[in-house]
Amino acid sequence: VNLDGMRPSELIARKREGGELTGEQLEAMVTGMLEGHVSEAQMAALLMAGVINGFTTREATALTRILWRSGESLDLSSLSGPTLDKHSTGGVGDGTTLIVAPLVAAAGGQMVKLSGRGLGHTGGTLDKLESIPGFTVELPPARMLAIAEQVGCVVAAQTDRLVPADRELYALRDLTATVDSPALIASSVMSKKLASGASTIVLDVKTGDGAFMRDAGDAEALARLCVELGQDAGRRCAALVTDMDQPLGRGIGNALEVAEAVELLGQPPRGRLATVALELAAVAMFEAGARTATGGRDVTEVRDDLRRRWEAGEALERLERMIAAQGGDPRVCSDPAGVLPAAGVTRDVLATVKGRVRAVPAREIGEIVARLGAGRARKGDDVDPAVGVRLEVEVGDDLSVGQRVAVVSARTAADAEAAVHAVAAAIEFGDDVPERDVIISRVLLG
Amino acid sequence: VNLDGMRPSELIARKREGGELTGEQLEAMVTGMLEGHVSEAQMAALLMAGVINGFTTREATALTRILWRSGESLDLSSLSGPTLDKHSTGGVGDGTTLIVAPLVAAAGGQMVKLSGRGLGHTGGTLDKLESIPGFTVELPPARMLAIAEQVGCVVAAQTDRLVPADRELYALRDLTATVDSPALIASSVMSKKLASGASTIVLDVKTGDGAFMRDAGDAEALARLCVELGQDAGRRCAALVTDMDQPLGRGIGNALEVAEAVELLGQPPRGRLATVALELAAVAMFEAGARTATGGRDVTEVRDDLRRRWEAGEALERLERMIAAQGGDPRVCSDPAGVLPAAGVTRDVLATVKGRVRAVPAREIGEIVARLGAGRARKGDDVDPAVGVRLEVEVGDDLSVGQRVAVVSARTAADAEAAVHAVAAAIEFGDDVPERDVIISRVLLG
Numbered sequence: 108v109n110l111d112g113m114r115p116s117e118l119i120a121r122k123r124e125g126g127e128l129t130g131e132q133l134e135a136m137v138t139g140m141l142e143g144h145v146s147e148a149q150m151a152a153l154l155m156a157g158v159i160n161g162f163t164t165r166e167a168t169a170l171t172r173i174l175w176r177s178g179e180s181l182d183l184s185s186l187s188g189p190t191l192d193k194h195s196t197g198g199v200g201d202g203t204t205l206i207v208a209p210l211v212a213a214a215g216g217q218m219v220k221l222s223g224r225g226l227g228h229t230g231g232t233l234d235k236l237e238s239i240p241g242f243t244v245e246l247p248p249a250r251m252l253a254i255a256e257q258v259g260c261v262v263a264a265q266t267d268r269l270v271p272a273d274r275e276l277y278a279l280r281d282l283t284a285t286v287d288s289p290a291l292i293a294s295s296v297m298s299k300k301l302a303s304g305a306s307t308i309v310l311d312v313k314t315g316d317g318a319f320m321r322d323a324g325d326a327e328a329l330a331r332l333c334v335e336l337g338q339d340a341g342r343r344c345a346a347l348v349t350d351m352d353q354p355l356g357r358g359i360g361n362a363l364e365v366a367e368a369v370e371l372l373g374q375p376p377r378g379r380l381a382t383v384a385l386e387l388a389a390v391a392m393f394e395a396g397a398r399t400a401t402g403g404r405d406v407t408e409v410r411d412d413l414r415r416r417w418e419a420g421e422a423l424e425r426l427e428r429m430i431a432a433q434g435g436d437p438r439v440c441s442d443p444a445g446v447l448p449a450a451g452v453t454r455d456v457l458a459t460v461k462g463r464v465r466a467v468p469a470r471e472i473g474e475i476v477a478r479l480g481a482g483r484a485r486k487g488d489d490v491d492p493a494v495g496v497r498l499e500v501e502v503g504d505d506l507s508v509g510q511r512v513a514v515v516s517a518r519t520a521a522d523a524e525a526a527v528h529a530v531a532a533a534i535e536f537g538d539d540v541p542e543r544d545v546i547i548s549r550v551l552l553g
Numbered sequence: 554v555n556l557d558g559m560r561p562s563e564l565i566a567r568k569r570e571g572g573e574l575t576g577e578q579l580e581a582m583v584t585g586m587l588e589g590h591v592s593e594a595q596m597a598a599l600l601m602a603g604v605i606n607g608f609t610t611r612e613a614t615a616l617t618r619i620l621w622r623s624g625e626s627l628d629l630s631s632l633s634g635p636t637l638d639k640h641s642t643g644g645v646g647d648g649t650t651l652i653v654a655p656l657v658a659a660a661g662g663q664m665v666k667l668s669g670r671g672l673g674h675t676g677g678t679l680d681k682l683e684s685i686p687g688f689t690v691e692l693p694p695a696r697m698l699a700i701a702e703q704v705g706c707v708v709a710a711q712t713d714r715l716v717p718a719d720r721e722l723y724a725l726r727d728l729t730a731t732v733d734s735p736a737l738i739a740s741s742v743m744s745k746k747l748a749s750g751a752s753t754i755v756l757d758v759k760t761g762d763g764a765f766m767r768d769a770g771d772a773e774a775l776a777r778l779c780v781e782l783g784q785d786a787g788r789r790c791a792a793l794v795t796d797m798d799q800p801l802g803r804g805i806g807n808a809l810e811v812a813e814a815v816e817l818l819g820q821p822p823r824g825r826l827a828t829v830a831l832e833l834a835a836v837a838m839f840e841a842g843a844r845t846a847t848g849g850r851d852v853t854e855v856r857d858d859l860r861r862r863w864e865a866g867e868a869l870e871r872l873e874r875m876i877a878a879q880g881g882d883p884r885v886c887s888d889p890a891g892v893l894p895a896a897g898v899t900r901d902v903l904a905t906v907k908g909r910v911r912a913v914p915a916r917e918i919g920e921i922v923a924r925l926g927a928g929r930a931r932k933g934d935d936v937d938p939a940v941g942v943r944l945e946v947e948v949g950d951d952l953s954v955g956q957r958v959a960v961v962s963a964r965t966a967a968d969a970e971a972a973v974h975a976v977a978a979a980i981e982f983g984d985d986v987p988e989r990d991v992i993i994s995r996v997l998l999g
Contacts, residue, residue, distance in 0.1 A: 119730035123605060151594035152729035155601035159569060283598035284565035 115139065115149045122156040130169030137173050137272055147279055154276075154285040162290035164335060170290065171336045174298035177272030181219065181248060181304040186256055188217040189395035192305035193387055194296055196320070196329075197229040198313040199473035200354030200498075204232045204262060205368035206384035207391070209425035212259025213416045214392055219255045221265040221303050225490065226483050228317065228473030230364065233264055234481075238362035238447060238492030242435030254432045259425055261433065269302045289329045292319075297336040307343040309391040310334070311383065314547065315352035317469025323348060323547055330550040343394040346550040349383050350543050353467040353502050356380035360481045360495015360516065362447040367497075369443045372423035376414060379501070379545040386546055388413050394551075448493040450516035454523040458506040462536035467502055471533040475526050479517050494518060496530060503540050561585065561595045568602040576615030583619050583718055593725055600722075600731035608736035610781060616736065617782045620744035623718030627665065627694060627750040632702055634663040635841035638751035639833055640742055642766070642775075643675040644759040645919035646800030646944075650678045650708060651814035652830035653837070655871035658705025659862045660838055665701045667711040667749050671936070672929050674763065674919030676810065679710055680927075684808035684893060684938030688881030700878045705871055707879065715748045735775045738765075743782040753789040755837040756780070757829065760993060761798035763915020769794060769993055776996040789840040792996040795829050796989050799913040799948050802826035806927045806941015806962065808893040813943075815889045818869035822860060825947070825991040832992055834859050840997075896939040896962035900969040904952040908982035913948055917979040921972050925963050940964060942976060949986050 113121075118132050128136075136153060139145030162170070183190045191211050195201055208218045222244070225231030233244045246254070246263045254261040267274075273295050280286045300308045310333050313319070314326035330346035337344030349355070356379070358367035367380070376385045389410035396409065416422060427440040439446040476482060480491035497514045500506060513530050517523035559567075564578050574582075582599060585591030608616070629636045637657050641647055654664045668690070671677030679690045692700070692709045700707040713720075719741050726732045746754045756779050759765070760772035776792035783790030795801070802825070804813035813826070822831045835856035842855065862868060873886040885892040922928060926937035943960045946952060959976050963969035 116728055116730045119601075120733075123601065123730055123733075146593065146728065148593040148597035148725055148729050151598040152601040152731060155565075155569065155598040156605065156730075159602065159605045279594055282562055282592065283594050284562045284569055284602075285598060287566075287569075 115145050119149060119153045119156060122153055122160065125160045127163050128166060130172070133166060133169050134173045137276070141177070141272055141275060151279060151283040151285065154280060154283065154291065157290070158285045158288040162288065164332065167290035167294050167332060168336060168339050170294040171297045171301065171340070174270050174273040174276070174294060175301040178270050178302065179268040180302045181221070181269070183219060183252070183304040185252060186217045188215050188259070189307060190305040191216045191218050191307045191309070191391045191395055192220060192300055192303050193218070193309045193311065193391060194300055195311040196296070196313050196318065198351040198355055199229060199317045199469040200356035200359040200364065200380070201230065201313070202235060202356050202358070202364040202368045202380060203311060203384045203387055205235065205365065205426070206372060206381070206422065207388045208260035208262060209372070209429060210384065210388040210413055210417060210422040211392055212425040212429070213421035214388070214413055216259065216392055216395060217255045218260045219251050219303065219305065220260070220262045221269070221299070222262055223265060224483070226486065228470055228477055228482065230359070230361065230482070232262060234490050235361045235364045236262055236435070238365055239430055239435040239439050240446060242430060242433055244433070246433070254429065258428045258432050260429050262429070265299065270298050273298050289325070289332055293329060293332040293336055297333055300337065301340050301342065305342070307391055307395040308337050309387050309394065310344070310346035311387055312346055312348050313351035314348055315350050315469065317354065317473055318351035327548055327550065334550050345390045345394050347383070347386060347390065348547045348550070350545045350547055351469050352541070352543065354469050354472050354498060355383060355545070357498045358495065359472055359476045359498070360479070361490060361492045363495040363497055363516065365439065366443040366447055369423065369426070369440050372417065372426060373420070375418050382545050385410060385413060385417070390549070390551070450493040450518065452517045452520050452523045454515045454517070454527050455511050456513040456515060456527050456530045458508055458510045458512050459531065460536060461508050462506060463538055463540060464500050464502050464504045464506060464534060465537040465540050466535040467498065467500070468533055468535070472496060472498070472530065475529045475533065479515070479522055479526055491518065496526065500534070561591050565595060565599045565602060568599055568606065571606045573609050574612060576618070579612060579615050580619045583623070583722070587623070587718055587721060597725060597729040597731065600726060600729065600737070603736070604731045604734040608734065610778065613736035613740050613778060614782060614785050616740040617743045617747065617786070620716050620719040620722070620740060621747040624716050624748065625714040626748045627667070627715070629665060629698070629750040631698060632663045634661050634705070635753060636751040637662045637664050637753045637755070637837045637841055638666060638746055638749055639664070639755045639757065639837060640746055641757040642742070642759050642764065644797040644801055645675060645763045645915040646802035646805040646810065646826070647676065647759070648681060648802050648804070648810040648814050648826060649757060649830045649833060651681065651811065651872070652818060652827070652868065653834045654706035654708060655818070655875060656830065656834040656859055656863060656868040657838055658871040658875070659867035660834070660859055662705065662838055662841060663701045664706045665697050665749065665751065666706070666708045667715070667745070668708055669711060670929070672932065674916055674923055674928065676805070676807065676927070678708060680936050681807045681810045682708055682881070684811055685876055685881040685885050686892060688876060688879055690879070692879070700875065704874045704878050706875050708875070711745065716744050719744050735771070735778055739775060739778040739782055743779055746783065747786050747788065751788070753837055753841040754783050755833050755840065756790070756792035757833055758792055758794050759797035760794055761796055761915065763800065763919055764797035773994055773996065780996050791836045791840050793829070793832060793836065794993045794996070796991045796993055797915050798987070798989065800915050800918055800944060801829060801991070803944045804941065805918055805922045805944070806925070807936060807938045809941040809943055809962065811885065812889040812893055815869070815872070815886050818863065818872060819866070821864050828991050831856065831859060831863070836995070836997070894939040896964065898963045898966050898969045900961045900963070900973050901957050902959040902961060902973050902976045904954055904956045904958050905977065906982060907954050908952060909984055909986055910946050910948050910950045910952060910980060911983040911986045912981035913944065913946070914979055914981070918942060918944070918976065921975045921979070925961070925968055925972055937964065942972065946980070
């Protein structure tokens with residue numbers, strides 16, 4: 108094979124020595140892999156060289172475009188309103204989409220959100236919504252557009268025809284320990300967002316114990332790169348870096364997260380999850396509006412407008428309509444307990460010491476919930492919609508002995524007992540409580 | 554797959570982060586690749602991480618053992634004399650084996666030398682010997698041992714049953730730009746030498762323009778690592794680092810190199826090639842003798858003894874017997890021109906300027922000779938035994954206009970013309986002649 112005048116091994120050697128590949132060379136490698144004349148071993152060597160030596164922003168830009176253009180894109184041009192999309196890098200108790208999508212819809216935006224399923228200790232939006240009886244995430248594009256036009260929001264499964272190269276590359280990266288690269292992560296994320304077609308994209312890059320990026324500086328660099336890639340492709344794009352040292356919401360588990368979203372949308376926004384969801388919606392609508400008829404307002408005005416709609420119940424009403432449009436039982440929005448599946452066994456976790464909570468480790472809580480049956484060890488595993496943990500404390504709370512700190516929902520008494528002990532052991536006490544806002548930074552370029 | 558408690562991707566990640574793998578983990582990866590439950594992509598990612606971050610000496614030791622033990626070994630224990638082996642990292646005009654093997658045989662050593670074929674700009678010993686009519690390199694092990702016992706030396710093709718893992722790994726490294734690692738090179742070289750069974754191993758690590766290792770410091774580090782790996786496996790082991798800025802011998806091309814070896818063995822040792830060959834033989838016999846009945850002598854005594862045998866024609870006589878034993882025409886040792894194939898066209902290269910030679914670039918000369926048909930672009934290509942270049946100058950010589958600097962042997966007049974111009978253009982003139990001994994350093998551990 109001859110790629111842009113060089114053999115694959117020469118291109119790999121260039122990356123090994125810290126050099127930069129051209130977009131044509133990267134495209135030749137990726138296309139070569141898909142077509143079978145560049146081996147997976149060669150691609151893995153190239154990826155590892157790039158993970159260690161770093162890919163440049165130009166390489167990330169080229170890679171994003173290559174992945175994006177490897178398949179079909181969703182055409183949202185027939186929709187009437189500003190189209191918005193959001194992406195989270197994944198966390199624990201991160202039900203933001205369940206709030207952001209109906210909230211922006213209430214404010215006149217249109218969100219066609221293509222989501223994935225959960226893996227490992229992090230939950231997936233599709234799994235959460237499927238805990239609502241009747242809800243379907245498998246929708247043909249025409250139906251997605253119709254719901255987005257009528258309701259303002261729709262959440263569906265990503266089709267196989269979008270970014271096929273990203274899927275192949277990700278599968279290879281997963282097996283070859285080449286996932287941990289800002290450029291590879293950003294190009295994977297942004298290729299999907301670009302293919303999903305929205306004009307405005309807002310990203311929620313998590314950082315901390317339960318996040319892919321433990322370090323806030325790394326998270327901000329990733330956020331910045333994603334925003335650059337989006338803007339480079341002509342989209343309006345912004346990002347928040349948010350805390351994932353502790354779970355974002357208090358419900359962790361599929362139905363528990365739906366119940367929490369419904370509960371939060373029924374009251375004025377407060378708490379960590381509501382704060383992040385409101386801010387994501389505000390940033391998205393601000394970015395969308397800054398260049399439309401609603402332009403000229405600052406983020407505060409946009410946020411205030413969204414808060415008013417939230418408090419007036421408009422977002423909850425949009426969620427209800429979206430659920431109905433996707434075949435789910437809309438009564439979940441008025442009577443979640445009556446509609447959502449309940450676990451066979453519930454057990455309280457009680458504080459055995461008096462003191463101040465200094466950590467509720469997100470990763471560990473996520474893993475406990477996954478072990479209860481809410482998560483997947485492998486792609487294709489079934490998940491249990493009902494099981495999970497509902498936290499009743501967060502970092503900084505002062506507890507007294509015997510106070511309830513969480514409720515475990517499990518399939519069996521044995522599962523419940525194990526989770527009760529694990530949650531109790533996971534929560535840390537101490538007076539050295541870290542000072543950390545849930546919103547760590549904002550990346551608003553351009 | 555679970556390798557020593559870890560998944561392949563976890564082991565790759567450890568290497569990616571600069572960590573060290575245990576021998577068991579490396580063995581699990583290599584064996585896993587051979588058995589198909591570790592993918593070539595995973596192995597390529599591991600190799601690239603190691604090439605960039607470095608493998609430790611412990612990892613190189615483990616890898617050497619794994620490759621060595623992946624196949625059969627030659628059992629030389631039935632031979633009566635001290636068994637010796639040599640390895641060169643490859644160069645241009647490097648006919649040392651043709652001299653070292655009969656020379657140590659003349660001094661009572663036994664050398665079963667398993668060799669490879671040439672690739673790219675470097676020649677291969679098997680190709681050179683096959684330019685002698687009738688000579689065969691394909692010998693069953695019993696026949697190798699019989700010739701070694703009777704004659705003292707034999708040069709044969711490495712069998713497929715030796716170090717199969719090294720062959721698979723090398724093929725993968727070649728495609729994935731993961732050849733350039735001292736630990737990988739050393740473990741590949743030494744696994745073959747250990748499987749070849751000799752008690753004493755001497756290495757000739759080339760450095761300079763025509764060598765794999767351009768930098769002398771890198772070459773010495775590689776030499777040291779190889780010696781450590783050999784000693785760690787209980788072998789006597791030493792190395793020379795020698796100059797490959799210019800071709801070692803004056804004949805470059807298969808039959809030309811045989812002719813030169815015969816010529817040199819028929820006269821007292823002088824010149825670069827003879828110097829390196831004599832020293833390799835001396836170091837090998839010294840190492841072998843240091844722990845045998847002949848022990849206690851210093852290298853100077855051993856070298857003097859070898860020189861006497863050389864001058865007495867004993868080495869040439871051994872070469873003649875070896876050629877006869879391997880089916881070749883032994884008259885090549887008395888009448889090389891009458892026996893060796895001659896090229897259709899010969900042309901002189903004449904100096905067009907007056908001046909001092911400051912460089913005869915080895916790589917370029919090697920490539921010119923390969924283009925004449927003496928080398929291979931790809932494994933399995935045929936080589937022409939007769940073509941090549943015979944140099945008549947070396948670095949430091951003062952030339953006058955019209956003086957002959959080389960003779961080109963080619964298949965056609967066009968080939969010859971092209972080579973004449975290329976050789977003339979390659980040779981550099983100037984008074985800034987680098988001071989460099991042909992033997993740059995000696996690595997004699999223990």
